[in-house]
Amino acid sequence: MNFEKPWTEKYRPQTLEDVVGRPYIIERLRSYVERQNMPHLLFAGPAGVGKTTSAIALAKDMFGESWRQNFQETNASDERGINVVRERIKDFARTMAIGGNFKIIFLDESDALTPDAQNALRRTMEIYTSTCRFILSCNYSSKIIAPIQSRCAIFRFGPLDDDAIEEKLRRIIGNEDLTITKDGMEAIKYIADGDMRKAENTLQAAAFLGKEVNEDLVYQVSSRAKPEEIGDMISAALGGNFLASRKLLDSLLIEKGLSGDDIITQLHKEILNHEDISETVKVDLVDKIGEHEFRLVEGANERIQLEALLARIAKASR
Amino acid sequence: MFNEAYKPRRFKEIHGQNKPLKEVIAWLNTWPGDNRALLIHGPPGSGKTAAVYVVKSEMNYDLIELNTSDVRNADAINKVVGNAARSSALFQGRKLILIDEADNIGGRSDMGGTKALASILDDTNNPIILIANDPYKLPDSIRRRVDTIRFNTLRPASIRNRLREIADAEGIDVDDDTLEQLAGQAGGDMRAAINDLESLGDTVRGDDVKRLKPRDSERSIFEGLTAVFKSKSTECRKTFYDVDKPPEEIMFWIDENMPKIYDPRDVPCAYNYLSRADVFLGRVQRRQYYRFWAYATDLMIGGVSICHRYHASFTRYEAPSYFKHLGRTKAKRKKLKEAWMKVGRKTHTSRYDARQYHTLILNACRDPEQGRAVARYFDLEPEEIEVLCPDNAKAIVTLMKREEETKKKQSKRVKSDDEGKQTTKQTQKKQSTKNDKDSQTSLFQF
Known part of the structure; x- marks a missing residue:
């Protein structure tokens, strides 16, 4: 398998027509294209569900050849200060559109903008309506100040359903000289959990390991442990065999290369699912898991913190 | 300097190390035997280097030496040791290669040194002797390739x-x-x-x-560990005053061995303190405030010690298995940040979300050719490849370097062909300045 570019880019829909799983949203966006006019838009939803893709496809359909000149993309979480709004965005907003009625400023992860920056943005949106439209994307619309929300048409992008993900993956597989087993497809859909970027990345990474993508390859490349692996680790700790559970931890950290927070997220899920732990202990452990994740965020070492967590689980069994 | 003037020159001037000295001579006499290199280890001043010098003069070897005063990166090792290792002894005297203080190769200035050394050990026409105080500091790749002889503390x-x-x-x-x-x-x-x-x-x-002030001999980490696991008190921290290892390393020694020794009922208590110690080490890193080390060491040493209540079963201590997987420095984190910015630009994501592409990049990098394609697509510098794909970085960077050179040659050729052609001149100029810029950055990297 040759690396040409990430499949998320290679297979990113170039027109609204190619966007899967969003019939209602796409229909409305296409009506804007027909009218050659649109309001400001707010796209809200989790990662990998098509917000950026829809914005780019809309711009391409709207402007045709000259879309690059009329579309500016800024990621607010990389440049989140008020200066971005005051300088970069304003500069682009005030210049005339080329070969069209307006231009589009796409502000990705705009919920990362500080409230000050959002207020500055609100004025910019009003002043330059003659030359430009904004598309803001965010994970949570509640983090966008009300005055901005009221100026936008709001589109909610929920997680993609498994059929949409499968449809897209099949298209890629057909084009890339690959095959996939049934359990391989199921595993990708389980891991992706509605996130197309994750699905495509997982598929491409697995394709480096073999031309027939199956469940094992998928788990090998995903930054997820199999639920059983986490379960075994918990059971070993509960059974008082700390060294055995540490060995399982090492295989996840070192051989599979999972990060501490990947493992902690799954531990959280599996602790709640575990049948041998009483409800009161579960609640107590959730508190501890949160504490250890906080320490990781603060720069502590993932192996030591996870070991301490396993030791706490061992203690909980008594 | 008495130490210089009275450096032993004859076998009989070596005192108290007859047994290991005989082993060294026997090893040289049966060379190449099973292994082509020998590791002599032992505490400072036990006569390791002196023994090699005596062997050299009594057995008539030409000695080629590399010690910490020399740069020991991959290039230097290949040049000095590699040349000596490959040269045949037919027309010159017998050669003996000595790498003193081998446990100190590494660090930033010695990039790739141990790796280069390991490959020389496999393919040498002359005997190589490594000397180290602490064999545990040598990477597995070296330890696997040597016979060892220990020089004990002198009586x-x-x-x-x-x-x-x-x-x-x-x-x-x-x-x-x-x-x-x-x-x-x-x-x-x-x-x-x-x-x-x-x-x-x-x-x-x-x-x-x-x-005379009594000399602090470097007490081994083993002594320290024994004090932690046996004393059941915070007093044991004093044993560590003489252990010359950074707190993080001590933490991993305790981490490796404690759960094997303590009763399972004591393990949670000990990990509670060990993980608190780790929190303080993290704070030292983040804030560059080294006073926190004091709390970290007291917690990891005293804290773990007082948790010992039930019967403990002592086994042989083992070197931390996880320690070598560490080493994310500030500089590395910065490089990572820049690398994710670049990946984000190509994939319409923030640098935070761009990390989702790590699995894909890692799997592509298994094959150096694909790794180079990754670097090309995301416009990554060699140093960024090193932090993204540490396992295969060397091979990938070699390919990148080669590609860079061919590109430069080609653009030179094209440039001289096009001399005088008005139409293409301008684009050509642009291209060559771009290449100059590239070669400038690559100068910094290699």
Whole structure:
């Protein structure tokens, strides 16, 4: 398998027509294209569900050849200060559109903008309506100040359903000289959990390991442990065999290369699912898991913190 | 300097290390045997380097030496050691290659040194001897490829005998009891004892010796661990005053061994303190505020010690298995940040979300050719490839470097072909400035 570019880019829909799983949203966006006019838009939803893709496809359909000149993309979480709004965005907003009625400023992860920056943005949106439209994307619309929300048409992008993900993956597989087993497809859909970027990345990474993508390859490349692996680790700790559970931890950290927070997220899920732990202990452990994740965020070492967590689980069994 | 002047030159001038010395001679006589390199390890001043020098002069070897005063990165090792290792002994004298203080190769300035060394060890026409204080500091790739001989701490009597020879040769007025005392204080370190003797002048009495500050011999980490696991008190932290290892490394030694030794019922308590110690180490890193080390060490040493309540079963201590997987420095984090910015630009994501592409990149990098394609697509520099794909970075960077050179050659050729052609001149100029810029950055990297 040759690396040409990430499949998320290679297979990113170039027109609204190619966007899967969003019939209602796409229909409305296409009506804007027909009218050659649109309001400001707010796209809200989790990662990998098509917000950026829809914005780019809309711009391409709207402007045709000259879309690059009329579309500016800024990621607010990389440049989140008020200066971005005051300088970069304003500069682009005030210049005339080329070969069209307006231009589009796409502000990705705009919920990362500080409230000050959002207020500055609100004025910019009003002043330059003659030359430009904004598309803001965010994970949570509640983090966008009300005055901005009221100026936008709001589109909610929920997680993609498994059929949409499968449809897209099949298209890629057909084009890339690959095959996939049934359990391989199921595993990708389980891991992706509605996130197309994750699905495509997982598929491409697995394709480096073999031309027939199956469940094992998928788990090998995903930054997820199999639920059983986490379960075994918990059971070993509960059974008082700390060294055995540490060995399982090492295989996840070192051989599979999972990060501490990947493992902690799954531990959280599996602790709640575990049948041998009483409800009161579960609640107590959730508190501890949160504490250890906080320490990781603060720069502590993932192996030591996870070991301490396993030791706490061992203690909980008594 | 007595230590220079009285460096042993004959076998009989080596005191107290007859057994390992004979082993070294036997190893050389049966070379190449099973392994082409020998690791001599032991505490400072036990006569490791001295033994090799005596062997060299008594057995007529040409000695090629590389020690910490030399740069020991991959290039230097390949040049100095590699050349000597490959040269045949037909027309010259027999060669012996000595790499002293082998446990100190590494660090930023010695990039790739141990890797280069490991590959030379597999393919040498001449015997190679490595010397180290702490064999555990050597990477597995080296340890797997060597025979080992240990030089034990010298007994005071052996040191006294050598001091007597030197005192007599120098005409120093000193009695045997005083020499014995001097030898005893040196903690088995011959070099230290000889330095002390020299510092005391021509007439030495017992009182003079008492005034010498007792020398701190580096107590092994093992002693420290035993104190932690046995003392059940915070007092054991004093044992660590002499253990010359950074707190993080000590933490991983405790981490490796504690759960094997303590009763399972004591393990959660011990991990509670060990993980608290780790939190303080993290704070040192983040804030560059080194006072936090004190809390970290007290918690990891004292905290773990007081958790010992039930019966413990002692086994042989093992070196931390996880430690070598560490090493994310500030500089590395910065490089990572820049790398994710670049990936984000190509994939319409923030640098935070761009990390989702890591699995894909890692799997592509298994094959260096694909790794180079990754670097090309995301416009990554060699240093960024090193942090993204540490396992295969070397091979990928080699390919990138080669590609860079071909590109440069081609653009030069094209440039000279096009000389005078008005139409293409401008684009050409643009291209060559771009290439100049590239080669400038690559100068910084290699």
